Amino acid sequence: MHALQSDSPLIVYIDIKSPYAFVAIAPTLQLEAELGLAFDWRPLTLDIPSYLGSARKKAGKVVESKRSPAQWNAVRYAYRDARRYAEMQGHMLKGTEKIWDTRQVNTAILWVNRVARDRLAAFLTHVYPAFWRRELDVEDMSVVEACLAAAGVPVAGFAGWCEGEGRQAHDALQAQLHPAGIYGVPTYVFEGEILFGREHLPYVRWHLTGRQGPAPDIAYEVAGC
Amino acid sequence: MLSLFIDFKCPASYLALDPTVALAARHGTGISWQAFRSRQEAIPAERADETRGETHRRVRALQRRATHSKYAGLRGLEMAFRADPGESDAALSALNCHLADPLAYVRRAFRAYWMEGADLNDAQTVFSLLEETGNPVGQGELAAARAGFDGYQTEMEEAGIFITPTYRLADQTFVGREHLPLIGRLLEQGVAGEV
Numbered sequence: 001m002h003a004l005q006s007d008s009p010l011i012v013y014i015d016i017k018s019p020y021a022f023v024a025i026a027p028t029l030q031l032e033a034e035l036g037l038a039f040d041w042r043p044l045t046l047d048i049p050s051y052l053g054s055a056r057k058k059a060g061k062v063v064e065s066k067r068s069p070a071q072w073n074a075v076r077y078a079y080r081d082a083r084r085y086a087e088m089q090g091h092m093l094k095g096t097e098k099i100w101d102t103r104q105v106n107t108a109i110l111w112v113n114r115v116a117r118d119r120l121a122a123f124l125t126h127v128y129p130a131f132w133r134r135e136l137d138v139e140d141m142s143v144v145e146a147c148l149a150a151a152g153v154p155v156a157g158f159a160g161w162c163e164g165e166g167r168q169a170h171d172a173l174q175a176q177l178h179p180a181g182i183y184g185v186p187t188y189v190f191e192g193e194i195l196f197g198r199e200h201l202p203y204v205r206w207h208l209t210g211r212q213g214p215a216p217d218i219a220y221e222v223a224g225c
Numbered sequence: 226m227l228s229l230f231i232d233f234k235c236p237a238s239y240l241a242l243d244p245t246v247a248l249a250a251r252h253g254t255g256i257s258w259q260a261f262r263s264r265q266e267a268i269p270a271e272r273a274d275e276t277r278g279e280t281h282r283r284v285r286a287l288q289r290r291a292t293h294s295k296y297a298g299l300r301g302l303e304m305a306f307r308a309d310p311g312e313s314d315a316a317l318s319a320l321n322c323h324l325a326d327p328l329a330y331v332r333r334a335f336r337a338y339w340m341e342g343a344d345l346n347d348a349q350t351v352f353s354l355l356e357e358t359g360n361p362v363g364q365g366e367l368a369a370a371r372a373g374f375d376g377y378q379t380e381m382e383e384a385g386i387f388i389t390p391t392y393r394l395a396d397q398t399f400v401g402r403e404h405l406p407l408i409g410r411l412l413e414q415g416v417a418g419e420v
Contacts, residue, residue: 047277073387077400084397183284194288199403215299217244222406 001042001169003176004189008040009208011189013182014109014124015046016138017102019082019093022128024186024198026089027221029121031201035208041113041120043106044185045174085220086132093132105131105138107162107170108148116153123151226255227408228393230386231331232263233338233345234313236293236304241390241402242335243300246328248405252412258327260317262378263389265310303340313338316345318370319355321377322362329358 004011012028014021032039079095086093105127112120127147130136137143141162145155158166177183181194188195188204195203202216227249231238249256268286275283290306297304316334324330333354337343343350348367355362385398392399394408395416 047281070387073385077387077398080398081400178280178284181284181288183281183288195292196285196288197403199401217296217300218401218403219406220403222410 001173003173003180003182004192004194006040006189008038009190010037010204011040011042013042013044013177013185013187013189014106015044015102015185016105016128016131017096017100018046018185019079019086019132020197021185022091022093022132023082023085023089024201025124025128027198027201028186029124031205031208032121035205037208038117041109041124042173043102043109043170044177044182044187045103045106045170046185088222091129091132094134097134101139103167103170104141104162105144105147107166108144108158110166110169111158111161112148112151112153119151119153123148123153126151226257227412228257228259230259230261230381230389230391230393232261232265232313232389233316233334234265234310235263235389236290236297236306236339237401238263238390239304239335239339240293240296240300240302242332243302244402244405245390245392248409248412252409254412256328258320258331259381260320260374260377261381261386261389261391262312262314262317262374267309305339305342307342311344311346313345314374315348315351315367315371316354318374319351319360319362319367321370321374322355322360322366324355324360324362326359330355330360333358 014025016022028039079093083093108123108127109120112123127136127138130147131138136147141159144162145158148155148158182189182196184196186196186198188200190204190207193207197218199218199220201221202219206212206216227245229241229245231241233239245256266286268290269279269283271283272279294304294306316338319330319334320327334345334351337350337354338345343354345351348364348371352362352364352367355367388400390401392404392408394411397411399408
């Protein structure tokens with residue numbers, strides 16, 4: 001798998017532990033359905049402590065932190081911002097208690113692509129909202145398997161694949177991302193263009209529908225606006 | 226009134242200018258231009274021994290610059306990035322003076338930085354920009370604003386501003402022009418901003 005190449009007209013990189021990826025799922029799936037296309041959804045497992053410091057909360061209180069005041073401001077704003085848009089989508093977004101290891105659940109995206117691509121939307125719309133309601137321990141293999149099953153994805157063989165071939169495919173992809181210019185989620189890739197953030201969806205739509213008229217500016221699209 | 230915190234050397238602030246002015250005009254609301262010193266750094270060269278975090282920040286900085294240039298190009302907007310972004314405190318301080326036509330000054334200062342390579346930390350340059358845009362500000366007033374700028378910046382940081390462009394409307398904070406559709410909706414609903 002090449003980080004910038006696909007048979008699909010659009011590659012979408014996501015990570016379940018990103019609140020910005022969460023609020024991008026619905027509008028991106030909506031665009032995919034609206035255009036009748038199959039996007040190439042892929043995992044980008046963020047290494048958050050390497051660039052945004054780390055922290056651990058217990059019962060809502062920070063019990064360990066390696067973040068500067070500026071990093072805290074950015075993180076707090078990111079959650080507040082994502083929460084207001086999640087609520088507009090009818091979802092709850094609870095602040096996370098720790099930085100999750102999401103390699104397993106992200107590798108499951110590759111599994112769904114492999115065995116039941118037509119169930120990917122069901123998987124994403126099942127796993128993301130539940131994770132952000134703090135209902136899922138995505139580090140637990142049985143929980144990830146249950147999510148796959150709930151989305152109608154065959155589970156037999158997943159655990160072994162995830163720890164072997166799937167992990168290798170996941171890790172090989174991650175190693176390509178920084179050199180390719182990809183650093184965050186959601187990231188949209190088409191024809192060599194790399195766009196970070198769902199604010200580019202108007203431009204992505206404009207591109208995928210034939211570039212008619214002037215190119216739109218970045219925007220978080222809001223229904224009715 | 227919609228409050229907008231900007232920094233002239235911030236590319237995202239520059240790109241937010243026209244869409245924000247257009248939105249405010251559509252909704253018949255004013256814009257309160259607020260200064261905030263953003264952190265703009267030169268993009269470091271790639272090093273063999275850089276940490277994962279350093280790689281992330283370098284790649285992010287390169288991609289952000291490319292994205293800003295892309296949208297500027299789509300709009301036909303000239304945007305010359307500098308190897309060293311420099312400082313813009315003197316020009317920002319002027320926003321804390323009484324200005325007869327702040328929009329004219331804001332437009333002129335952005336153009337001076339992004340198209341003309343002006344030094345916006347030079348008091349004489351800023352004084353000229355103010356005069357040119359019909360904003361007669363005394364040298365003393367400008368000097369006083371410059372002297373008080375660090376204190377003002379601290380006050381804004383304590384108020385929760387950490388980046389530009391930041392919009393404040395009523396009790397809500399929005400970072401980036403991508404929020405303009407939601408801000409427009411709030412204005413339509415009659416949500417009043419800060420003054």
